[in-house]
Amino acid sequence: SQQGEEDPQALSIQEGENATMNCSYKTSINNLQWYRQNSGRGLVHLILIRSNEREKHSGRLRVTLDTSKKSSSLLITASRAADTASYFCAGNTGKLIFGQGTTLQVKP
Amino acid sequence: GAVVSQHPSWVICKSGTSVKIECRSLDFQATTMFWYRQFPKQSLMLMATSNEGSKATYEQGVEKDKFLINHASLTLSTLTVTSAHPEDSSFYICSADRGNYGYTFGSGTRLTVV
Numbered sequence: 314s315q316q317g318e319e320d321p322q323a324l325s326i327q328e329g330e331n332a333t334m335n336c337s338y339k340t341s342i343n344n345l346q347w348y349r350q351n352s353g354r355g356l357v358h359l360i361l362i363r364s365n366e367r368e369k370h371s372g373r374l375r376v377t378l379d380t381s382k383k384s385s386s387l388l389i390t391a392s393r394a395a396d397t398a399s400y401f402c403a404g405n406t407g408k409l410i411f412g413q414g415t416t417l418q419v420k421p
Numbered sequence: 422g423a424v425v426s427q428h429p430s431w432v433i434c435k436s437g438t439s440v441k442i443e444c445r446s447l448d449f450q451a452t453t454m455f456w457y458r459q460f461p462k463q464s465l466m467l468m469a470t471s472n473e474g475s476k477a478t479y480e481q482g483v484e485k486d487k488f489l490i491n492h493a494s495l496t497l498s499t500l501t502v503t504s505a506h507p508e509d510s511s512f513y514i515c516s517a518d519r520g521n522y523g524y525t526f527g528s529g530t531r532l533t534v535v
Binding site for chain 2: 346353354355356358361401408409410411412413414416
């Protein structure tokens with residue numbers, strides 16, 4: 314059962330630009346997590362934001378959470394070609410329910 | 422760091438046969454593990470929650486008799502796809518619940534049924 318919707322579904326930018334991905338979810342969550350997946354591979358945990366937090370930073374990543382709107386955003390600043398991957402949000406309700414994902418292509 | 426080992430990484434099987442996928446926590450105990458399925462260019466769909474020593478909890482629409490889950494120890498959960506058909510071809514990923522330390526994912530198994 315998918316919980317979240319993400320937009321855009323696909324994003325193509327030039328190296329150095331910022332990439333913003335949005336995620337919405339349906340039910341109450343304990344926290345929201347963002348993951349990255351390179352083609353055909355496993356998941357890499359990027360960042361976790363708790364339900365009582367509004368913003369969190371980790372390196373070039375910035376995550377926001379708006380529990381009133383049940384939405385989150387992931388910003389990747391100064392993107393690199395190596396950031397090319399699929400990005401998923403996942404709401405934690407005691408189990409992780411994933412959004413649809415955004416496929417990011419960063420052109421060198 | 423905590424590692425979840427998933428085997429095999431890929432498998433090709435004939436239609437009608439069964440395939441077992443193992444998910445093992447290497448340096449921690451996992452009372453709860455989760456099994457996901459991912460079709461090409463789609464997201465991860467939660468199939469079931471595997472609890473050590475008890476029956477798995479399946480998500481709506483997932484056939485429990487087709488996807489057998491066994492979690493007999495605190496470090497091992499297995500998913501058996503029974504009587505596999507081409508439409509079962511997918512990427513299967515497990516994850517282990519580490520409580521306050523979050524979730525650790527296996528590297529996934531690509532199943533191709535021919």
